[in-house]
Amino acid sequence: MNPLHTLEVGLGERAYPIHIGPGLLDDATRWRKAITGRQVLVVSNETVAPLYLERVMAGLDGVQAASLVLPDGEAFKTLEQTARVYEALAAMSASRDACIVALGGGVIGDLAGFAAASWMRGIDFLQMPTTLLAMVDSSVGGKTGVNLPAGKNLVGAFHQPCAVVADTDTLDTLPDREYRAGLAEVVKYGALGDADFFAWLEQRAEALNARDTDTVAEAIARCCAHKAAIVARDETERGERALLNFGHTFGHALETECGYGSLLHGEAVAIGMGQAATLSTQLGMAGAADATRLSSLLQSFGLPVAAPAGLDPDALLAHMRLDKKNLGGRLRLVLWRGIGRAQIVGGVDEARVREVLTARGLPGSL
Numbered sequence: 353m354n355p356l357h358t359l360e361v362g363l364g365e366r367a368y369p370i371h372i373g374p375g376l377l378d379d380a381t382r383w384r385k386a387i388t389g390r391q392v393l394v395v396s397n398e399t400v401a402p403l404y405l406e407r408v409m410a411g412l413d414g415v416q417a418a419s420l421v422l423p424d425g426e427a428f429k430t431l432e433q434t435a436r437v438y439e440a441l442a443a444m445s446a447s448r449d450a451c452i453v454a455l456g457g458g459v460i461g462d463l464a465g466f467a468a469a470s471w472m473r474g475i476d477f478l479q480m481p482t483t484l485l486a487m488v489d490s491s492v493g494g495k496t497g498v499n500l501p502a503g504k505n506l507v508g509a510f511h512q513p514c515a516v517v518a519d520t521d522t523l524d525t526l527p528d529r530e531y532r533a534g535l536a537e538v539v540k541y542g543a544l545g546d547a548d549f550f551a552w553l554e555q556r557a558e559a560l561n562a563r564d565t566d567t568v569a570e571a572i573a574r575c576c577a578h579k580a581a582i583v584a585r586d587e588t589e590r591g592e593r594a595l596l597n598f599g600h601t602f603g604h605a606l607e608t609e610c611g612y613g614s615l616l617h618g619e620a621v622a623i624g625m626g627q628a629a630t631l632s633t634q635l636g637m638a639g640a641a642d643a644t645r646l647s648s649l650l651q652s653f654g655l656p657v658a659a660p661a662g663l664d665p666d667a668l669l670a671h672m673r674l675d676k677k678n679l680g681g682r683l684r685l686v687l688w689r690g691i692g693r694a695q696i697v698g699g700v701d702e703a704r705v706r707e708v709l710t711a712r713g714l715p716g717s718l
C-alpha cells in the first residue's frame with residue numbers, strides 16, 4: 353500500500369490538504385506550495401527543534417525564514433510565550449502574507465496557531481505535527497489557543513491552517529507514553545462514530561503497538577478523514593463537532609484534579625471514555641459488552657482504564673460542571689449507544705455520574 357495519504361478538509365475557499373506519511377519533512381516540494389508569501393517563521397520547542405528544525409529550514413530556501421524555539425511543556429502554552437512569537441514576527445517585519453510553521457505537538461500547534469490567528473488579524477499557518485495526538489487530532493480543525501491561570505484553552509480562536517504535514521517518521525523519537533496517549537484519541541474515533549474502524553484497531557493492536565509504519569499511517573489517515581468530515585460539517589462546534597469530546601468531560605475533570613502532568617491528556621481521555629461508556633450502560637443506553645470491548649482495546653494499547661484511587665467525586669463533579677457543553681446549569685455529556693454510536697445527552701442526573709466517578713471496577717462492571 354502507498355504509505356503516503358493525502359486528504360482534504362472541505363471548507364470551500366479555506367479548504368486545505370492533510371499530507372500523512374514518512375519522509376515528508378525532507379520533501380519540501382509537497383508542502384512548499386501551501387506557503388504563498390515570502391516570509392516564514394518556524395515555531396518549535398527545545399525538545400523537537402534539535403531533532404527536526406534544521407530539515408524544515410532546509411526546505412525554506414528562497415524565502416525570508418526565521419525560527420523561534422520555545423520551552424517545552426503545557427505550562428508554557430501561555431500568552432507570555434505567544435508574545436514571544438509576536439516579537440519574532442515583528443523582528444522580521446512580518447506582513448499580512450507571512451506564514452507561521454508550527455513544528456511540534458499540540459502545545460506548539462495550538463500556541464503558534466493562535467499567534468497566526470491574531471497577528472495582523474490573521475496570517476497563514478502550516479501545521480507540522482510531531483506527536484500522534486497532534487497528527488490525529490489537534491493539527492486538524494483550526495482550534496487554536498492558550499491557557500490562562502484560570503483554566504485551559506480559555507483564550508483562543510478558530511483559525512484553519514493552510515496545510516497539515518504529518519511526517520510519520522517523526523514518531524520514531526516520540527516517547528512510548530506519549531505515543532500510547534495518542535492511541536487513546538485514535539480509539540476515540542472508532543468509539544464515537546465508526547464501528548468498522550474500531551474492529552480494524554482490534555485486529556491491528558499488535559502492529560500499532562509495534563509502530564508498524566504503514567499501519568500507523570493508515571490509522572492516522574482514517575482518524576483525519578473522520579475529523580475532516582466533521583469539521584467540514586460543523587466548523588465552530590454548534591452541534592456534531594462536540595461528539596469529538598467523547599470521554600473528554602470526564603477526562604478533563606481527572607486532568608484538572610490530578611494536576612496537569614501526572615496524567616497525560618490521552619490517558620485521562622482513555623479513563624474518561626470508559627466512564628462515559630459505563631454511564632451509558634447504567635442509563636440503559638448501551639450494553640455492558642461494548643464497554644468491556646472498549647476497555648479491552650484501551651488496555652491492549654497499555655492505557656489506563658480506571659481512575660486513580662482516592663479522588664474526591666465532588667471535586668470531579670465540580671470540574672465537570674464547568675464544561676463548555678453544559679446548558680442551563682445541567683450536565684451535557686457525550687455518551688454512546690454502543691461502539692460507533694456516540695450521542696450528546698443533556699440533563700444528565702448528577703447522582704448517576706457520581707456513582708460512575710466513585711466506581712473502582714473496570715468500565716462496564718458497575
Ligand SMILES: NC(=O)c1ccc[n+]([C@@H]2O[C@H](COP(=O)([O-])OP(=O)(O)OC[C@H]3O[C@@H](n4cnc5c(N)ncnc54)[C@H](O)[C@@H]3O)[C@@H](O)[C@H]2O)c1
Nearest residue numbers: 399424457458459460482483485486489490495522525526
Ligand atoms: N486544537 C485542538 O483541537 C486540540 C485537540 C486536542 C488537544 N489539544 C492540545 O494539544 C496539547 C497536547 O498535545 P500533545 O499531546 O501533542 O503534547 P505536547 O505538544 O506537549 O507534546 C508531548 C511531548 O512530546 C514532545 N515531542 C513532540 N514531538 C516529539 C517527537 N517527534 N519526538 C520526541 N518528542 C516529541 C514534546 O516536546 C512534549 O514534551 C494540549 O495542550 C491540548 O490542549 C488541542
